[in-house]
Amino acid sequence: MQPQGRDSGQSTAVQAAGGDVPGQAPPFPDADLMYIADLLPPDERKRYLDVREFLQARVRAQSIDYWNREEFPFGLLAEMGKRGLGGLQTDGTSKLFKGLMYVEVARADVSLSALVGIHNELIVGMIHELGSEEQKRRWLPGLTAFTQLGAFALTEPDHGSDIAGGLATSARLENGEWVINGAKRWIGAGTIADFALVWARDEADQQIKGFIVETDRPGYTATKIANKIGLRIMQNADIVLDNVRIPEANLLPGATDFSKANALLRDSRAWVGWQGAGIQLAAFDVARSYSLQRRQFGKELARFQLIQQQLAEILGNASASLALMVQLARIQEEGKLEMAQAAMAKATTTRLARSSVAMGRSLLGGNGISSDFEMGKLFGDAEILYTYEGSYEINSLIVARAVTGKSAFV
Numbered sequence: 001m002q003p004q005g006r007d008s009g010q011s012t013a014v015q016a017a018g019g020d021v022p023g024q025a026p027p028f029p030d031a032d033l034m035y036i037a038d039l040l041p042p043d044e045r046k047r048y049l050d051v052r053e054f055l056q057a058r059v060r061a062q063s064i065d066y067w068n069r070e071e072f073p074f075g076l077l078a079e080m081g082k083r084g085l086g087g088l089q090t091d092g093t094s095k096l097f098k099g100l101m102y103v104e105v106a107r108a109d110v111s112l113s114a115l116v117g118i119h120n121e122l123i124v125g126m127i128h129e130l131g132s133e134e135q136k137r138r139w140l141p142g143l144t145a146f147t148q149l150g151a152f153a154l155t156e157p158d159h160g161s162d163i164a165g166g167l168a169t170s171a172r173l174e175n176g177e178w179v180i181n182g183a184k185r186w187i188g189a190g191t192i193a194d195f196a197l198v199w200a201r202d203e204a205d206q207q208i209k210g211f212i213v214e215t216d217r218p219g220y221t222a223t224k225i226a227n228k229i230g231l232r233i234m235q236n237a238d239i240v241l242d243n244v245r246i247p248e249a250n251l252l253p254g255a256t257d258f259s260k261a262n263a264l265l266r267d268s269r270a271w272v273g274w275q276g277a278g279i280q281l282a283a284f285d286v287a288r289s290y291s292l293q294r295r296q297f298g299k300e301l302a303r304f305q306l307i308q309q310q311l312a313e314i315l316g317n318a319s320a321s322l323a324l325m326v327q328l329a330r331i332q333e334e335g336k337l338e339m340a341q342a343a344m345a346k347a348t349t350t351r352l353a354r355s356s357v358a359m360g361r362s363l364l365g366g367n368g369i370s371s372d373f374e375m376g377k378l379f380g381d382a383e384i385l386y387t388y389e390g391s392y393e394i395n396s397l398i399v400a401r402a403v404t405g406k407s408a409f410v
Helices: 012-017 042-069 074-082 095-108 110-130 133-144 258-293 305-333 339-363 365-369 375-387 392-404
Strands: 150-153 170-174 177-187 195-202 208-214 220-224 237-247
Touching: 042 074, 042 095, 042 110, 074 110, 095 110, 095 258, 095 305, 110 133, 110 150, 110 195, 110 208, 110 258, 110 375, 150 177, 150 237, 177 195, 177 208, 195 237, 208 237, 208 258, 258 305, 258 339, 258 375, 305 339, 339 365, 339 375, 339 392, 365 375
Parallel strands: 150 195, 170 195
Antiparallel strands: 170 177, 177 237, 195 208, 220 237
16 A cells, blocks of 8 residues: 555656646645554554544534534444444554554544543553453443443542642542542543542542442532533533442452552553644644635635745644654553653643644634634644643653653642
């Protein structure tokens, strides 16, 4: 199979001369100038192309209306489940394939990519790696099919960046049941999930532990956080746990102290790096399409030098982000990934995403502020990527601590 762009039909001579072929689609229609998809083995590449086509044809356009209304597209979720996006964590595919799936979901809609990433990295991953055999049998089939959802309940109203030391939600063992009290904030899918993975401090030994809390338990309430500027499809929630009782067996046996979750939290931080690359490809797609269709002063925007410069810079940022993430996938496969590398990847690609989407918004002029033209939607979503899974500043401090040996957190 020829790499993307090589079969465009436009001769090298014509490209070198700067000429046009009338009526022809632009070269590199998928914006993969570095042929990154070619790094996948043939079976994974075929699946990647199939899923990408589905996401672009089915999800991308429909997501705009859901984003505007802050509503969740359950029908689209079911279709994504049929294509294996609920089971990426356990299907045996490569780290690169999984990462490129995150890229393509983000390219279609960032909110749904957040759900897919959290679902795989933190929900399916936690239960698969840290759960009991009974917990795996009960939850993994529905989760991997996307017929059930979990919520990852760690962040609290008063504790975000300092959550490891400041976590206030409590759990105590009482007559064979855990009694959980506390509050959580910004919990993705908190209002629609079947259960929440709640992190609480055991009153007996002061260790932070993970618990499966079914959302229909008395004392569990979730309130949707509305009026967000981005990730509007993701149903973030404020959660209150008021003497919620769960069976003793709902404790994840592999999550009896917070350090047990660190590897999965590290991988989750790396996952946002893939999102940062995906949103930049989305910005490029929208900007290039607009520049080829919009005419000013009697010609397409794409013929203006300043527009071409912006397009080149957006794609350069996206390609650099992808190259960084491809290397991260390689060291992840080798078992060498550490938090500093995950933090650098997340901080770098989301910083570049913020810049790329800002250029895209400028390129569209006044239409760039409207979600109807997609770029306004991307502009809001980029701000969320810059902040969650560790803010840009916190991730920068993690990297700097690793390279200086000095901590500047306090």
